[in-house]
Each structure stands twice: as structure tokens, then as C-alpha cells.
């Protein structure tokens with residue numbers, strides 16, 4: 047499952063979303079370059095998943111637009127794949143068949159080709175020998191690996207990740223972060239990750255975007271070399287400072303020195 051395809055260019059313009067009288071997103075402007083890895087963080091209920099659903103066209107915006115390579119997106123796009131906190135594997139289909147489902151509605155029409163692609167996908171997530179098994183006999187982490195293989199088997203240009211590692215234990219989570227980073231580097235898709243875990247955001251992302259009160263409150267670049275070292279002092283300081291920011295220390299409460307420190311740490 048290697049490919050030289052490039053990531054999608056994603057642009058959000060004045061994106062607004064209300065549910066009845068509740069205004070959840072209040073004018074999001076964001077540009078993500080092809081192949082960039084962006085992480086979205088923010089308090090529970092701030093609208094992160096809603097943003098992801100708008101990008102995937104699962105729900106329409108109240109106002110504004112989602113542009114994929116400059117084209118307004120209004121329907122599910124076959125270059126876009128999603129991964130969720132639960133694996134959403136079909137329990138009555140074997141592991142290999144679940145991966146192959148990711149090729150439905152793609153150019154891989156022949157069963158032989160799509161079977162081979164699915165096999166390669168399983169190998170790429172370290173489960174090359176588990177294809178004939180049922181999803182239920184796999185651990186939670188292994189099921190998420192299958193889910194990742196299914197999402198990537200069609201070589202998407204944009205991968206939307208809605209807390210995909212949120213239910214995993216700490217060690218499995220770290221392993222999955224490495225796997226995700228490796229596959230992103232190999233396949234060069236654009237990655238858009240929603241996470242509650244600020245450390246995960248700093249491990250994986252080129253940029254960390256904080257949503258607060260339905261708007262972008264912070265958008266910082268993380269220019270640390272990869273793979274990121276958790277023991278590194280700059281890494282630890284970046285995480286700590288971001289955690290404090292997410293927890294709601296608003297900018298007006300920050301001293302000029304603290305704001306300057308956050309900006310220099312993260313750039």
C-alpha cells in the first residue's frame with residue numbers, strides 16, 4: 047500500500063453551522079496545504095466533530111463553504127475517507143473482506159486486484175496473517191488497525207480522523223500513533239485529526255488548531271523533528287502550554303511574556 051499520490055488542498059471559508067437556535071461553529075476560516083497533518087483540539091462540545099462532518103459533506107453548512115482542491119464540496123468525495131473512535135467493522139465479514147470494503151466505488155473493479163490491495167493493506171498495519179479471522183476475535187487496537195487499513199486501501203487524498211485512538215490503552219495508542227505517522231509519511235495524504243489529547247496532537251501534527259466558542263482561537267505550527275520525542279524538553283513545554291490554553295486560560299488573562307513564549311515554543 048504505497049503510493050505517490052498527493053494530499054488534497056482543503057480550504058474552509060467562513061464556515062458556520064447552527065442546530066436549531068444553537069450556533070455551534072461561528073465562521074471558521076482555515077487553509078490546509080496538501081499533505082499537511084492538522085490536529086483540532088478543544089473542549090468537549092466545542093464543535094470538533096461537527097467540523098469534520100461538514101468537511102466530509104455528511105451535514106451541510108448553514109453558511110460558508112468547504113473547498114477541496116478549490117472545488118466546492120457538497121457530496122461525499124471518493125478521495126476522502128474517515129476513521130472513528132469505534133472501528134465500525136462489519137462483524138459478519140472476515141477481516142480481509144472488511145478491508146476490501148474500502149475499495150467499493152473506487153477504480154479497483156477487479157476482485158483479484160482489490161483482494162491483493164486489501165492483503166497489502168493488512169500487511170501495512172502489521173496484520174498480514176489475520177485476514178481470514180472475524181473482527182470479534184481481534185483486540186480493540188487490532189480492530190482499529192483494520193479500520194485504518196480499510197480507510198487507506200483506496201489511497202485517499204484526505205483522511206478525516208475523529209478521535210480514532212480515543213478508546214485505546216496508553217501503550218496501544220502510542221503504537222498506533224507511530225503507525226499512523228508512518229503511513230501518512232508514505233502515502234502523503236492530507237490528515238485532519240480531531241483529538242482530546244493535546245500530547246497526541248503535538249506528536250502527530252504539523253499544526254495544532256484550537257476551537258473555542260465556535261471559532262479558531264489558536265493556530266500554531268509544531269516544527270519539532272519527527273518522530274517527536276516525548277522526553278524532549280521543548281516537546282514537553284509545548285504540550286504543557288497548550289494544555290493550559292485549552293483548559294481555558296483566555297488570552298486576555300495571559301501576560302505578554304506568556305503569549306510570546308507559546309508562540310516561540312511552537313514555531
Ligand SMILES: Nc1ncnc2c1ncn2[C@@H]1O[C@H](COP(=O)(O)OP(=O)(O)OP(=O)(O)O)[C@@H](O)[C@H]1O
Pocket residue numbers: 065070088089090091092093094095096097
Ligand atoms: N445533529 C445534531 N443536532 C443537534 N445538535 C447537534 C447535532 N450534532 C451536534 N450537535 C450539537 O453541537 C454541539 C457540538 O457537538 P460536537 O459533537 O461537534 O462537539 P465535539 O467538540 O466534537 O464534542 P466531543 O469532544 O464531546 O466529542 C453540541 O452541543 C451538540 O449537542
